Amino acid sequence: MSSPTQQHMLLVDDEPGILTEVSLLLASSDVQQVATLSDSRNVLQYVKEHKVTSVILDWVMPHVTGAEILHALTAEHPEIPVIVMTAMGDVETAVACMQQGAFDFLTKPVDPSRLVASVKKALQVSELGRQNLMLKDYLLADTLRNPDAFAGIVTTSKKMRGIFQYIEAIASSRLPVLITGETGAGKELLARAVHEVSGVPGPFISLNAAGLDDFMFSDTLFGHKKGAFTGADSKRDGLIAAAAGGTLFLDEIGDLNLASQIKLLRLLQEREYYRIGSDLLLKSDARIVAASNMDFTALRAAGSFRNDLYFRLCAHEFRVPPLRERLEDVGPLVDYFAHNIALEQGKAIPAAPHSVIAALAQYRFPGNVRELYNMVHHAVTCNDGQPLALSDFPGIAAAPARPPQSVDAANPLFALFGKFPTVLQVEEYLIAEAMKLTGGNQTQAAELLGLTRPTLNKRLKQERQ
Ligand SMILES: Nc1ncnc2c1ncn2[C@@H]1O[C@H](COP(=O)(O)OP(=O)(O)OP(=O)(O)O)[C@@H](O)[C@H]1O
Numbered sequence: 001m002s003s004p005t006q007q008h009m010l011l012v013d014d015e016p017g018i019l020t021e022v023s024l025l026l027a028s029s030d031v032q033q034v035a036t037l038s039d040s041r042n043v044l045q046y047v048k049e050h051k052v053t054s055v056i057l058d059w060v061m062p063h064v065t066g067a068e069i070l071h072a073l074t075a076e077h078p079e080i081p082v083i084v085m086t087a088m089g090d091v092e093t094a095v096a097c098m099q100q101g102a103f104d105f106l107t108k109p110v111d112p113s114r115l116v117a118s119v120k121k122a123l124q125v126s127e128l129g130r131q132n133l134m135l136k137d138y139l140l141a142d143t144l145r146n147p148d149a150f151a152g153i154v155t156t157s158k159k160m161r162g163i164f165q166y167i168e169a170i171a172s173s174r175l176p177v178l179i180t181g182e183t184g185a186g187k188e189l190l191a192r193a194v195h196e197v198s199g200v201p202g203p204f205i206s207l208n209a210a211g212l213d214d215f216m217f218s219d220t221l222f223g224h225k226k227g228a229f230t231g232a233d234s235k236r237d238g239l240i241a242a243a244a245g246g247t248l249f250l251d252e253i254g255d256l257n258l259a260s261q262i263k264l265l266r267l268l269q270e271r272e273y274y275r276i277g278s279d280l281l282l283k284s285d286a287r288i289v290a291a292s293n294m295d296f297t298a299l300r301a302a303g304s305f306r307n308d309l310y311f312r313l314c315a316h317e318f319r320v321p322p323l324r325e326r327l328e329d330v331g332p333l334v335d336y337f338a339h340n341i342a343l344e345q346g347k348a349i350p351a352a353p354h355s356v357i358a359a360l361a362q363y364r365f366p367g368n369v370r371e372l373y374n375m376v377h378h379a380v381t382c383n384d385g386q387p388l389a390l391s392d393f394p395g396i397a398a399a400p401a402r403p404p405q406s407v408d409a410a411n412p413l414f415a416l417f418g419k420f421p422t423v424l425q426v427e428e429y430l431i432a433e434a435m436k437l438t439g440g441n442q443t444q445a446a447e448l449l450g451l452t453r454p455t456l457n458k459r460l461k462q463e464r465q
Pocket residue numbers: 152153154155181182183184185186187188189190251291292293369370373
């Protein structure tokens with residue numbers, strides 16, 4: 001696990017030898033910022049004056065005992081996990097510690113790997129607690145600390161606003177982020193916002209994993225040594241090296257083959273990798289942000305995505321809602337796109353009448369914001385500065401003046417589409433449902449739909465354009 005930022009451990013023991021031994025052990029295990037105190041009388045004052053994220057506490061000490069300190073800490077700072085360390089390995093002491101709210105109980109001499117595991121867990125819990133608090137503050141205050149990072153994302157949706165706040169809450173964490181959501185919904189745009197908000201000095205580097213076999217993935221991500229294979233005339237640094245100090249965005253991660261998944265898991269766990277053909281172990285500090293439009297529950301159940309990799313990737317996770325779940329964004333997005341496209345084409349900026357927006361809001365947008373952009377591009381290109389008209393949007397029907405009642409209400413098609421759908425709309429709906437049901441597996445989806453895989457693939461590509 002990569003260490004969370006802003007960690008600050010406090011180690012309390014009256015034996016200086018133990019303080020040195022444990023500090024060295026933690027430093028060699030990537031746990032930085034460990035303060036030590038040998039006089040238990042100073043502990044509570046220290047915690048008051050410093051932002052301590054976790055405490056390791058000796059139980060038997062002169063002056064103030066571990067039990068007294070634990071009691072005070074759990075009462076005044078319940079957010080700080082306390083690990084108790086004692087030579088008294090009896091069950092009664094262990095039970096007393098845990099009942100008083102200790103996070104963990106270790107007996108001396110302490111097993112180093114057990115101690116490191118416990119400390120890392122405590123820091124993780126403390127970090128999650130801190131993020132929860134920040135999240136709560138943000139949600140209650142409804143303000144953004146870094147609005148510029150979201151400037152290019154047009155939205156008036158509360159759901160999207162909640163995502164912006166979540167991104168700010170996890171800004172200082174270096175743990176991976178998993179972004180899910182349908183194609184064209186804005187995952188990459190939000191991944192860039194994660195990068196911007198985190199304020200890291202390095203670049204945002206993007207790699208699309210779709211269609212890459214294990215060799216291509218490894219070569220692109222990790223690079224190769226000169227002479228590693230026929231044609232490797234010179235050394236190549238991979239994208240992970242280019243992302244040093246920054247963010248590596250792995251798009252379409254659900255498509256990654258199983259062999260590459262193992263290599264990515266190693267990178268996430270150890271933050272280490274090898275170039276192809278090289279024995280030299282290299283380190284990476286890039287933050288990983290991954291995205292996919294697939295359903296991970298289905299992929300994991302089918303065995304095509306490793307559980308351990310999934311749990312590493314989703315240390316932080318959010319889903320971008322499809323456009324049809326935030327139809328309030330259709331109007332602002334049409335205005336924004338029409339404005340930009342008209343400027344690009346040197347035309348007067350066309351107005352978008354309410355009737356056009358209302359008609360668009362009836363549509364399901366399987367291709368989401370990308371599809372809306374393409375529609376507006378077509379409309380502005382065909383139009384000459386006049387207000388946009390429904391005829392500029394082929395396939396979009398006028399919104400009914402009044403919601404259809406009586407006969408229509410009983411018809412399941414109306415319940416699904418809000419109006420009688422076109423053949424094209426039904427087809428797109430069926431394809432989207434089949435893809436959802438099969439977790440994005442095109443072969444299985446084609447079977448369900450009674451199509452061949454190439455035909456389905458062609459239709460999906462047409463939808464995306
Ligand atoms: N809220 C938004 N405001 C402005 N532009 C947007 C917004 N959401 C998406 N876009 C634009 O729509 C297009 C698709 O967005 P993006 O590439 O981020 O989607 P995606 O979810 O990553 O898609 P895919 O799964 O196909 O990779 C991009 O051109 C992006 O700039």
